[in-house]
Amino acid sequence: MNVLAIDFGLKRIGMAVGSTESGIAFAREVLRNDENLFDRIAGITDLEDVKRIIVGMPFKRDGSVGDIDQELQEFILALEHKTSIPVELADERYTSKIAQSKLRELGVKEKAMKTKIDAMSAQVILQDWLDRN
Numbered sequence: 609m610n611v612l613a614i615d616f617g618l619k620r621i622g623m624a625v626g627s628t629e630s631g632i633a634f635a636r637e638v639l640r641n642d643e644n645l646f647d648r649i650a651g652i653t654d655l656e657d658v659k660r661i662i663v664g665m666p667f668k669r670d671g672s673v674g675d676i677d678q679e680l681q682e683f684i685l686a687l688e689h690k691t692s693i694p695v696e697l698a699d700e701r702y703t704s705k706i707a708q709s710k711l712r713e714l715g716v717k718e719k720a721m722k723t724k725i726d727a728m729s730a731q732v733i734l735q736d737w738l739d740r741n
Contacts, residue, residue, distance in 0.1 A: 612653060613662040613734030614687075615700065615726050616680055617641060622726025623649075624734045625656050628741065633734035635727035646690045653691055661693050664700030664733045698737045700729070 613633065615622035621641050626633035639648050652658070663684055688695050710728055 609659045610657050611660045611662060611734060611738070612649075612656065612658045612693075613664070613698070613730045613737065614649075615664045615729040615733060616683055617726060618679060620726045621645060621649075622728070622730035623652065624727060624730035625652075625658070626734045626738055628738065631738050633731045633738055635724070635731040638724070638726045646686060649687070650691055653693060658693060661687065661691065661695045662698045662734055662737050663687070663695055664729070665697040666700055696737075698733050700733050 609628045611626050611628065613624040613626070615624075619641055621639045623636040623639060624633050625636050636652070639645055653661070663680075665680070684695055684697075710732070
């Protein structure tokens, strides 16, 4: 089954795709959070034949679900409505730090990190999800 992971942000949305068969997640791209966002996500879900969407959620330190930001809650509801694909929440604690570390290991310069970190964070979210499922 092909899966899309999303690292939600008010300005940028990181995307990663992976497969439960291969168990491998790949950073895909970073989209601007604008009026065309859901059309672009729908295009990706169609192209990649996505059957499930994983959205990063900032859980509390104890693992419980914290208060969902209004913007994130609205995004999830719209995503479910516009794609008709099941959406699942996944823990995104520390993903930005992990993504930053991975990008440094790959030799990405600090200046270029800003454009790549959201997609890499989505990859970290998805890889963790794939490893547990």
